[in-house]
Ligand SMILES: Nc1ncnc2c1ncn2[C@@H]1O[C@H](COP(=O)(O)OP(=O)(O)OP(=O)(O)O)[C@@H](O)[C@H]1O
């Protein structure tokens with residue numbers, strides 16, 4: 001039973017909690033307490049020290065909007081943002097409820113007019129009912145909505161990057177010719193900063209994506225952010241996939257030769273599984289890069305998301321908004337960490353031997 | 358009729374100045390249904406020989422003929438039991454064998470293929486470990502999976518590179534009997550690389566020693582004419598068996614000594630003769 005729990009903890013990247021289980025099981029107590037201190041005690045102390053240093057700094061750094069916000073002020077602003085989100089949600093439900101009532105009243109009126117034989121007025125009333133139902137709640141997006149937008153964008157960009165990088169990586173890894181042909185291009189584009197890609201992407205999206213706004217599936221800003229993320233985050237996956245495929249064990253290729261596997265089966269059954277751990281290591285880096293790039297892109301392009309939130313607050317310029325920017329900094333960090341942990345779990349689930357977990 | 362033949366084959370590794378010749382002018386012919394054992398010293402080129410026979414490597418000089426065709430690329434009709442097992446670490450025991458069976462018996466039904474895999478897993482007594490991954494197995498267990506995988510492919514020619522090397526004496530004996538049984542029932546052509554002379558005599562029709570390298574060649578062939586089926590315990594008291602074993606072991610010792618002295622001589626060889634030129638006194642002119 002406890003072995004099973006330990007295995008699950010290990011698989012899910014929560015091995016920090018393992019000492020609790022071991023302690024319960026009665027393993028070497030001193031060793032387990034030492035580990036608990038390492039996993040929880042030491043980090044807590046470091047965090048408290050950080051908060052202390054921050055408090056002192058906030059008292060002594062004067063900005064033109066007042067003191068640098070202290071930890072408590074930042075926490076208060078986090079609560080404010082959360083409450084605003086809840087209030088926004090309530091307002092939205094209220095709005096749609098009101099619209100529904102309005103529409104019902106209009107259609108009731110339409111029924112009355114048509115029973116009286118006044119077709120013109122009846123027509124007018126039913127069209128008003130339709131307008132009332134179709135009305136969209138318009139308000140500036142709340143903080144939580146901004147986070148969700150950013151997450152959606154980063155996943156879209158990451159998906160595009162993976163769809164491009166993995167096949168090309170496999171090609172590079174299997175064929176020396178492709179590798180030689182593409183290597184210079186990859187080397188040139190890899191170090192390009194997202195800030196340089198962004199204007200090009202925006203202009204190209206503007207030129208090519210001409211669907212009318214109300215018919216489009218995606219907004220232009222979403223597409224240009226996602227593409228910028230994709231362009232910047234595809235390189236680690238590409239490089240790692242190519243390396244993983246190229247360093248496949250010769251013995252495994254010999255098995256493929258003796259079995260006379262055709263190219264597609266060889267890729268599917270031998271090459272991909274063998275390169276999968278390396279590929280996931282690359283995907284993990286890519287997602288991290290993508291998240292960093294996205295915030296910068298949103299700030300620069302004024303595309304909806306956390307980056308825009310930070311920029312807007314900066315423009316507002318007050319002590320409260322400064323504290324809200326700090327809330328955003330922590331949010332960005334915590335979301336980034338959560339994304340990374342998710343990738344670690346995925347990476348562990350595809351590693352096939354104890355040693356390269 | 359020879360199924361697989363090496364004709365004057367030489368194989369070197371490396372290119373330019375750093376080449377080492379591993380095999381030189383090797384001639385070997387495997388007749389249909391024949392069981393040949395290759396015995397030799399470590400590093401002499403036995404695995405290289407197997408790779409040449411299987412079509413995973415091609416010779417620098419000479420040719421390999423498989424069913425009369427020259428230098429055919431590897432395929433499932435020449436099954437190889439690799440010395441280092443070469444199991445796919447992301448597949449379980451069952452899946453490793455299933456991959457091979459699916460490839461070779463693609464025209465059979467799913468049940469038939471499943472049955473086939475289970476039969477061979479059972480043959481090497483690994484049914485309890487069927488769902489395990491290679492890294493969860495001992496060396497000997499991996500070796501048995503590798504053997505089962507190749508046998509399950511039912512190849513025309515079976516090339517086995519020290520397939521029982523990592524096993525204890527008892528398991529080894531069981532699998533030796535299994536190999537003998539399969540060979541007798543299905544009349545395959547078999548080449549077995551082994552470092553165990555007793556094993557070679559027990560199983561083979563012909564024993565071919567590989568002399569120590571570099572530039573190894575095949576030594577004199579020993580034909581094994583003991584009646585089949587051969588019984589291990591009975592053989593131990595058989596005069597013919599004892600004599601043959603002594604002959605093979607003595608021969609191996611002799612070739613090893615020869616190669617050692619040859620190497621020593623090569624090292625102590627006097628400097629190459631310089632052309633006869635008299636130093637001229639340039640000042641005199
Ligand atoms: N791919 C290669 N590149 C360079 N040298 C090689 C290569 N493969 C084998 N050799 C060399 O060829 C020689 C023979 O190797 P081989 O593996 O055939 O020996 P072996 O008889 O199978 O030895 P063992 O009994 O230890 O398995 C060795 O000296 C080895 O260094």
Ligand SMILES: [Mg+2]
Pocket residue numbers: 403404405440518
């Ligand atoms: Mg070998």
